[in-house]
Amino acid sequence: MKIFGREPALIISVISASLSLLVTFQFGLSAEQAGAIVAVTSAVFAAATATITRPIAPSAFTGLVAAVVALLAAYGFNVTPETVGALNAVVLAVLGLLTRGQVSPTVPTTPATAEPSQGA
Numbered sequence: 001m002k003i004f005g006r007e008p009a010l011i012i013s014v015i016s017a018s019l020s021l022l023v024t025f026q027f028g029l030s031a032e033q034a035g036a037i038v039a040v041t042s043a044v045f046a047a048a049t050a051t052i053t054r055p056i057a058p059s060a061f062t063g064l065v066a067a068v069v070a071l072l073a074a075y076g077f078n079v080t081p082e083t084v085g086a087l088n089a090v091v092l093a094v095l096g097l098l099t100r101g102q103v104s105p106t107v108p109t110t111p112a113t114a115e116p117s118q119g120a
Helices: 008-023 031-052 057-076 081-102
Strands: none
Touching: 008 031, 008 081, 031 057, 031 081, 057 081
């Protein structure tokens, strides 16, 4: 299955990183709010990626690390929302590159369609 000619996991990763980038524009958010938003976004998109790839562990690990980094940046250190978003984007990109070779798209479980009839 491909979306816009690309693997769905790549599209999901781009969307997740783009949302992390949006957080850097602040929109009146505190660092804690930005961290919470980025962490939830990372976790949700990692879960979506894990459901469409096998094995699940690399995608789940990537999302977990990204969410933890965002929360640590927001609540453990005195950093700006821009830093939270930038850290999350970097973590997603680096871990995505490292785990890419370990995952593959899932195989559809629907039965194959019948061959078109010859003739007519």
